[in-house]
Amino acid sequence: MILKWLALAGTVVFHATNIFAAGLHTTRPEWLAESQSIVEASQQDGPHILLRLDVTDVIEGRLKATRDEVRSLLREARIGYTGLASSARTVQVHITDPAQLYLAKAAIKTVTDPVADSGVQEMTLDDSEPGLLKFTVTDAGLKYRTSAALAQSVEVIKDRIRDLGATHPVVRSTNEDGILVRTSGVADPQRLGQILTRPGHLSFQLVDLSMPVDEAISGRPPVGSAVFYSMDDPPVPYLIENRVILSGKNVLDAQATRNLATDERVVSFRLDSRGTARFKWATTQYIGKPFAVILDDKVISAPVIREPIEGGTGQISGNFTAESANDLALLLRTGPLPARLTIAEEAR
Numbered sequence: 001m002i003l004k005w006l007a008l009a010g011t012v013v014f015h016a017t018n019i020f021a022a023g024l025h026t027t028r029p030e031w032l033a034e035s036q037s038i039v040e041a042s043q044q045d046g047p048h049i050l051l052r053l054d055v056t057d058v059i060e061g062r063l064k065a066t067r068d069e070v071r072s073l074l075r076e077a078r079i080g081y082t083g084l085a086s087s088a089r090t091v092q093v094h095i096t097d098p099a100q101l102y103l104a105k106a107a108i109k110t111v112t113d114p115v116a117d118s119g120v121q122e123m124t125l126d127d128s129e130p131g132l133l134k135f136t137v138t139d140a141g142l143k144y145r146t147s148a149a150l151a152q153s154v155e156v157i158k159d160r161i162r163d164l165g166a167t168h169p170v171v172r173s174t175n176e177d178g179i180l181v182r183t184s185g186v187a188d189p190q191r192l193g194q195i196l197t198r199p200g201h202l203s204f205q206l207v208d209l210s211m212p213v214d215e216a217i218s219g220r221p222p223v224g225s226a227v228f229y230s231m232d233d234p235p236v237p238y239l240i241e242n243r244v245i246l247s248g249k250n251v252l253d254a255q256a257t258r259n260l261a262t263d264e265r266v267v268s269f270r271l272d273s274r275g276t277a278r279f280k281w282a283t284t285q286y287i288g289k290p291f292a293v294i295l296d297d298k299v300i301s302a303p304v305i306r307e308p309i310e311g312g313t314g315q316i317s318g319n320f321t322a323e324s325a326n327d328l329a330l331l332l333r334t335g336p337l338p339a340r341l342t343i344a345e346e347a348r
Contacts, residue, residue, distance in 0.1 A: 048347040049193055051157075053177040054340035055142075058149050059089055061339060062137055066091045066123065070108055070135070077107035089137040098131055111135055120144045146176060149338040154179060157196055159334040161186075164195065178344070189346065191323070197341045199296045200331035202248035204282070207290035207302055208239040228292070230299045238299050240292050245282045250275025254332035256325035265320040267329045268313065276312030284308040295328075 063086040070093055074081050080096035081104070095104045105127065112135065114121045122141030126134040137145075150173050157179065161169040166183040174180050186192045208216075208225040216227055216239045224242050229235035254269040271279060282291070283305050292302040293316065300316065316328065 048183075049181045049189075049196065049343060050174070050345040051153075051179040051181065051196065051341045052344045053146065053150050053153060053179070054342060055146055055177055057339040058146050059137060059142065061149075062122070062141070062145050063089070063091055066111060066135055069111055073108045073110070074104060077103060079104045079107060089142075090134055091136075092132060092134045095131050095133065101127075101131060104133065108133070115144065118144060143176075150177060150179065152338045153341060156200075156334055156337055157181060160195055160330060161192075163330045163334060164192065166192075179341070191327075193343050193346065195327060195330065197343060198327075198331060198337075199340060200248065200334070200336040201296055202251065202332060202336070203244045203294045204246040204279075205244055205292050205294060206241045206282075206286060207292050208241045209289065211239065213237045213239040228294060228297060228299050236299070238292060238302055240294070240299070245291075246271070246275050246278055248332060248336055250278070251332050254329040256320075256322070256329040259315065265322060265325040266315045267320070267325055267332070268315050269332055271312040271314075273312075276310075279312060280308055280310045295331075 067084060067086055070091065071084060074093070079100050081093050082096060083092065083094040085092060095101050105125070112121065112123050112125050120140050121138055122144065123135045124138055126136065154171055154173060158169065158171050161171065161181070161183055164186055166186050168184055170180075170182040172180055181196065183192065208222060210222050210225075213227065214237075216222070216225070217237060221227055221239060225239055226242060228238050228240045230238070250271050252270045252272050254267055256265065256267055258264065259266045287305050287307065290302045290304050293300050320328070
């Protein structure tokens, strides 16, 4: 993989290859209650897709957010802890000093506070074991998060379909975790399914140079880092710090275009004010270090920071076709899905 980092008039340029090489997998449905919806949709023009929200992914997302919140709150309160981990529907942490247990519970009380706009208590606390705090996702909390993820997914899908130029699209939830999509004017139904189910999670993270990546693969990565792979064939491994410097949430706009100097297809993006400030800080603080651009857990480039970037704009360039560049720009414009979606059934 050839990687480029160019700073021209405040613009950073990333080089990526083979970013869109995902296959499409479908399974037969097992939800008879939705059969009538599929039959009715099939009588209309255009492709019809039934999507399924991955509830397990919703739970994992909530547990990750809880772990991060507990870690942050305990560090701010200067309270020592060990064993912060999650499993099933529970996050647990061991408070090192028993004398600080009361302070720890006070510091992380917000984890079990009801959600402000709904009154739903998402997490309960079990402190029956000495020094051990266990936070468990409630049934009401899971229902609340699933409903919120479904509603957000519907909006993201609507945006993506509009960007694809579909005419008279219909997107609606069918039950607690299903979304029915009906469109016309889309020439390639398979591409439509790939776009609608692509997570679209973009992040900018530092490459960890504290040990060779081969040692991390054969042994254990340093605390706070993990091994990611590129989309190359064969994949190239990178040791990446878990801390996210920027995310796709900081992207205001993205467009597929051409680099005038090289005539290659690129995706230009523009950051919001917070992203611009963070990007300037990171490229000032870490000059000489590689900075990974990651999409859906795949490294698409890892250029070395040469100088501070202040303009808040950038380009991702590489071996793009017109379609793949447009697809990437669409994902950046419309934002990520809150949880994984799978195709339960297609009717063309």
